[in-house]
Every structure is written in structure tokens, then in C-alpha cells.
Amino acid sequence: xxxxxxxxxxxxxxxxxxxxxxxxxxxxxxxxxxxxxxxxxxxxxxxxxxxxxxxxxxxxxxxxxxxxxxxxxxxxxxxxxxxxxxxxxxxxxxxxxxxxxxxxxxxxxxxxxxxxxxxxxxxxxxxxxxxxxxxxxxxxxxxxxxxxxxxxxxxxxxxxxxxxxxxxxxxxxxxxxxxxxxxxxxxxxxxxxxxxxxxxxxxxxxxxxxxxxxxxxxxxxxxxxxxxxxxxxxxxxxxxxxxxxxxxxxxxxxx
Amino acid sequence: xxxxxxxxxxxxxxxxxxxxxxxxxxxxxxxxxxxxxxxxxxxxxxxxxxxxxxxxxxxxxxxxxxxxxxxxxxxxxxxxxxxxxxxxxxxxxxxxxxxxxxxxxxxxxxxxxxxxxxxxxxxxxxxxxxxxxxxxxxxxxxxxxxxxxxxxxxxxxxxxxxxxxxxxxxxxxxxxxxxxxxxxxxxxxxxxxxxxxxxxxxxxxxxxxxxxxxxxxxxxxxxxxxxxxxxxxxxxxxxxxxxxxxxxxxxxxxxxxxxxxxxxxxxxxxxxxxxxxxxxxxxxxxxxxxxxxxxxx
Numbered sequence: 178x179x180x181x182x183x184x185x186x187x188x189x190x191x192x193x194x195x196x197x198x199x200x201x202x203x204x205x206x207x208x209x210x211x212x213x214x215x216x217x218x219x220x221x222x223x224x225x226x227x228x229x230x231x232x233x234x235x236x237x238x239x240x241x242x243x244x245x246x247x248x249x250x251x252x253x254x255x256x257x258x259x260x261x262x263x264x265x266x267x268x269x270x271x272x273x274x275x276x277x278x279x280x281x282x283x284x285x286x287x288x289x290x291x292x293x294x295x296x297x298x299x300x301x302x303x304x305x306x307x308x309x310x311x312x313x314x315x316x317x318x319x320x321x322x323x324x325x326x327x328x329x330x331x332x333x334x335x336x337x338x339x340x341x342x343x344x345x346x347x348x349x350x351x352x353x354x355x356x357x358x359x360x361x362x363x364x365x366x367x368x369x370x371x372x373x374x375x376x377x378x379x380x381x382x383x384x385x386x387x388x389x390x391x392x393x394x395x396x397x398x399x400x401x402x403x404x405x406x407x408x409x410x411x412x413x414x415x416x417x418x419x420x421x422x423x424x425x426x427x428x429x430x431x432x
Numbered sequence: 433x434x435x436x437x438x439x440x441x442x443x444x445x446x447x448x449x450x451x452x453x454x455x456x457x458x459x460x461x462x463x464x465x466x467x468x469x470x471x472x473x474x475x476x477x478x479x480x481x482x483x484x485x486x487x488x489x490x491x492x493x494x495x496x497x498x499x500x501x502x503x504x505x506x507x508x509x510x511x512x513x514x515x516x517x518x519x520x521x522x523x524x525x526x527x528x529x530x531x532x533x534x535x536x537x538x539x540x541x542x543x544x545x546x547x548x549x550x551x552x553x554x555x556x557x558x559x560x561x562x563x564x565x566x567x568x569x570x571x572x573x574x575x576x577x578x579x580x581x582x583x584x585x586x587x588x589x590x591x592x593x594x595x596x597x598x599x600x601x602x603x604x605x606x607x608x609x610x611x612x613x614x615x616x617x618x619x620x621x622x623x624x625x626x627x628x629x630x631x632x633x634x635x636x637x638x639x640x641x642x643x644x645x646x647x648x649x650x651x652x653x654x655x656x657x658x659x660x661x662x663x664x665x666x667x668x669x670x671x672x673x674x675x676x677x678x679x680x681x682x683x684x685x686x687x688x689x690x691x692x693x694x695x696x697x698x699x700x701x702x703x704x705x706x707x708x709x710x711x712x713x714x715x716x717x718x719x720x721x722x723x724x725x726x727x728x729x
Contacts, residue, residue, distance in 0.1 A: 179466060179699060217696060221672050222644035225696055226495045268698075395631070397493040397502070398695045400466075402458040404478075404507045405493030405695075413486050414507065 178271075178400070180205065184263050185241060187256075190322040194290075195257050196233070197244040199265060206270055208232045208242060210298035211391055211423040214269030215399035216244075218252040228252040229396045229418070231294035231368070232270065245293045245323075271399055272422050275366055275389055277302065283309040284362040286377055288347045289320070291369030294391050294422075296323065298366060310362055312354070314347030348376040359384045368422075369393070371408075378426040388426035392417050435709040436719035439473065441664060441687055442592045442617050444528055444554055446473030448708075449677060449687035449720060450701050453668055454479055454532035454557060454596075455504065456694040459518040460525060466698035471705040473687060474528035477514075479559040481535045482543060484510035488564060494631045494639075499646065500692050501629050503639030505564045506534060511547050523552055530594065534559035538571060538581045542588035549589040556591045558582065561598035561623035563640040572598040572623070575610035582614030592617040594666065599625050599649050608657045620666040620689065621657060622650045643692040644670040651683040658684030672700070674707025681727055 186198035215227040233245040248254050275298050285295040292313050302309050312333040315321045318340035334342030335350040343350050365381045368391035381388035394417045397405030401419035408417055409430040437448040454476040457463050487507025494501045522529055531553050533544040561572035571577045595611040599622040624640025647670030654667055667685030672693045680688045693700045717723045
């Protein structure tokens with residue numbers, strides 16, 4: 178599960194977002210949407226913990242995975258300086274994944290970099306003949322990368338400042354559209370900050386729509402040992418890196 | 433060059449001086465897919481308590497310059513589930529086994545020790561120094577309490593006892609001497625240092641600091657402790673390389689335990705054992721025990 182792999186691309190998408198492309202060997206277990214990789218961004222004593230990243234896309238024929246990230250701290254800053262051809266050490270693929278079948282009519286709801294695992298999920302669903310509804314929210318137009326990748330008739334875009342798509346937070350826009358979308362969809366998939374996930378869950382619950390959420394959290398080992406990343410469920414704390422990052426939203430003890 | 437890293441620890445042979453510390457090795461079988469068991473002398477379980485513990489609310493772990501702050505809060509399944517579900521796989525591991533025990537009341541230590549008496553583990557480690565449980569003072573801050581806990585634990589179980597001590601004390605020698613008087617078989621210095629950080633404006637985490645910044649503090653406390661006791665000492669705090677082991681031995685430790693490094697590099701014991709061999713070879717030693725004798729231990 179520990180790999181030294183080659184960076185085949187690290188493209189800036191705007192001033193703070195990047196797309197990292199990593200070559201994977203044939204022995205790399207095929208990742209599933211929702212899973213993550215745990216990257217060693219630097220060496221001690223400067224860097225003491227790995228950084229977890231959702232897998233943004235997986236292309237088995239090209240033997241590569243992609244990671245969509247935003248520079249938020251020292252680790253991602255260093256990561257943004259990785260050049261094509263350099264090696265990168267990572268653990269993965271780790272964690273569980275979203276669950277769906279051919280009867281699922283999905284709505285994917287994400288905010289900011291929380292769109293990463295949902296993009297992978299979108300790709301997988303599309304290749305299995307499912308056309309998901311998508312609602313993505315960003316701060317402003319500059320952040321609305323990848324908007325062209327989604328099927329326009331089922332794609333809802335919003336920005337907090339209204340510079341692209343509808344104006345408002347993703348939860349505001351979901352509230353607006355859910356009354357008619359609820360007739361079409363039967364499951365919501367989401368990823369992002371806990372407060373946002375809670376609002377989305379409460380709306381889904383009210384409409385009796387199933388909901389799966391993927392959590393972000395500070396992480397230690399990433400392999401279930403240190404118990405550093407947990408979320409409170411109705412059965413007690415569960416490890417985001419091991420039992421998650423994807424949870425049935427009904428199981429979470431929302432506070 | 434075939435450098436022999438075996439050491440004698442409390443009458444048992446450890447394949448290397450590298451011990452996996454409590455809290456970063458889970459219940460001990462989880463890490464094994466990442467490393468060569470031959471690179472490890474002993475493994476220490478998470479601290480086990482009488483009752484299961486949920487642990488502290490998140491966030492529980494933050495990186496700060498030079499260290500990691502954790503506040504796991506002794507999350508564990510409790511002794512009964514451990515004996516039923518985890519002990520058998522632990523016993524199958526080739527290295528020596530240390531079970532860490534702890535609690536919020538001193539009476540819990542002998543009760544736990546008694547339950548582990550016939551478990552075929554090699555050593556008990558008493559976590560007298562966890563900074564992350566709700567308690568006014570750490571056991572390891574009170575010499576009389578340390579003495580009493582160790583004495584009662586020794587009465588309850590024939591297993592050799594390692595006392596894990598806190599760096600947050602007025603004089604480590606007083607604590608070490610109390611442990612000696614209580615009948616401790618070995619000491620582990622040090623547990624993480626109680627600290628506070630703000631990971632976002634106004635958002636604080638109280639926890640224990642571990643990692644590279646702890647090493648100089650640990651070395652100093654081991655050197656101090658070595659002045660008053662000949663008990664074997666496990667050196668803990670910021671061991672990331674073979675050179676770190678040499679430093680710990682030079683300060684008076686008899687072996688080391690790896691903690692934070694395993695979070696970054698689960699396969700670290702293999703690299704560190706290799707580095708240690710290289711250093712010993714460069715010094716002209718064919719075994720760690722020869723080097724260790726040269727430090728006067």
C-alpha cells in the first residue's frame with residue numbers, strides 16, 4: 178500500500194487550485210470513488226504528517242490517477258511545486274467508497290475542493306450508463322474549474338458572489354431546487370465541510386432521500402491505527418480513514 | 433556487513449532496539465503489512481483501560497513546527513474486548529509484546545495487570561502519564577502515587593513492569609526513584625508533553641506534543657534519570673533515524689521506541705534499523721551490544 182510513484186503532471190488551474198497527475202503501476206489496486214491517497218508532501222522535521230487527498234479521477238487505460246487540490250497550507254504549497262518526472266510517496270488507495278447501483282438516480286452536491294471525489298463518482302456513474310444530477314458551489318467564477326466536464330442540462334452551478342451560475346451557497350441553491358429534483362433523484366452524495374453536509378443531510382431527510390457524505394478531517398496515519406481522525410456516529414466515534422471517509426448520513430450523530 | 437542488533441531487555445532477547453510505541457501501533461497487528469517484523473524488537477499496544485473509552489472529540493491530531501500534537505484521549509476497546517478479539521493475533525507476532533495499560537483511577541492498574549497475568553505477553557507498560565484524560569494531575573507527577581501503583585501492580589501480576597513517565601515534572605529523578613522503590617523493572621522516558629495550540633483563529637487543541645522537538649528534552653531527562661538508577665530505560669521522543677538511536681544510547685537509554693515517525697512512514701523501523709547498522713559499522717562495531725557497553729551501560 179506504500180508507493181513511490183512518478184508525477185506526470187501538476188497543472189495550475191487558477192491561482193490556488195492544481196491538478197496533480199500520478200502514474201500508477203498495474204499492481205496499484207483500482208481505486209473506487211470516495212477513496213483517498215495519503216501523500217508525504219515533505220520530509221521531517223519540517224513535515225511530520227501526510228496529507229490526505231480524495232482521488233479526482235482514475236484512468237485505468239492510461240494508468241494514472243488525478244488529484245484536485247487547493248493550496249491551503251505548507252503541505253499543499255510544497256505539493257504545488259512538484260514537477261513532472263519527480264517521485265511522490267503515497268499510501269493508498271485508502272478508505273471506503275460511495276455505494277450505488279444501476280437503480281440509483283443520483284444528485285452530487287459539492288463545495289470547493291469537496292467536488293474531487295464527486296467528480297470521480299460522476300465519471301464512474303457515467304461509464305455505467307447513469308447520468309447524475311450535479312450541484313457544485315464555489316466562492317467565485319475563478320474557482321469554477323471543470324464546469325465544462327458535466328452534462329449541462331443536469332448541472333447546477335453557483336458561486337457565493339454570483340459571478341458564475343446562481344448566486345448563493347450550495348445549500349441555498351439545493352434548497353431552491355430540491356422541491357422539483359426530489360421527484361427525479363433517489364440519492365444524494367456529498368463531500369465538504371461538516372456544517373454543509375449537515376444542512377444537506379437535513380434537507381435530504383426531510384424529503385426522505387437517501388444521503389451519503391464524505392468527510393474532511395485532520396488526519397494522522399491514514400491507515401486506521403492512530404485514531405486521530407474521527408467523526409461521531411450514533412454508534413460512537415468512527416475513523417474517517419478506515420470506516421470512512423464515506424458514511425451513510427443517517428448514521429452520523431449530527432451536532 | 434552482518435551487524436548484530438540484538439539486545440537483552442529484562443532477560444529477553446529483542447531482535448533490535450526498536451520498539452513500536454503505544455498509540456501508533458494500534459492493537460499491534462495493523463502495522464505489520466508495512467514492515468519487516470525482523471526490524472522490530474518489541475511492539476506496544478494502545479493503552480488498554482478497564483472499560484472501553486470513546487476518546488476525545490475531533491480534531492485529535494495537528495502538525496505544528498517540529499512536532500505533532502495529539503489528543504486521542506485513550507480511545508480503546510477495553511480490556512475484555514482486547515482479550516477476546518485482539519490478544520490472539522498479537523501473540524502470533526514474532527517480536528516481544530508489551531501491553532500498555534492505563535486509566536483514570538490508580539486502582540485500575542492492578543486490576544488490569546491481573547487480567548493480563550496469564551496472557552503470555554512479555555511486559556506490561558504502565559501509562560502513568562497520558563496528558564489527554566480529564567484528571568487534575570498525572571499519576572507520573574506524584575512520586576507516592578507512582579510508587580503505590582507500581583507496587584500494587586507488581587503484587588497483582590508476575591509480568592515485568594515498565595513505567596512510562598511524563599516530562600512535565602519538577603525533578604524526574606524523584607519520580608524515577610519512586611518507581612524504583614515501587615519495584616519497576618524498567619522506565620520509559622518520555623510520554624508526550626502537555627501543550628496547547630490554535631489550529632485556526634480561536635480554535636484550540638490541548639494535547640500531547642511528540643516528534644522531533646521532544647528529542648532534546650527526552651535525552652536530557654534520560655541523562656538525569658541515569659544518575660540515580662541502573663534500571664533499563666526505553667528512550668522515547670523524536671526517533672526518526674539510526675543516528676537518533678545512537679544519541680539515545682549515548683544519553684543512557686537501553687533501547688528506543690518509535691512513535692510519531694510511524695504516522696509519516698509506517699515502514700520506518702526497516703530504514704532505521706538499516707541506518708543503525710551502517711553507523712555501527714562505520715564506528716567499527718560488529719554488534720549493538722558492543723557499542724552499548726562502550727557507553728558504560
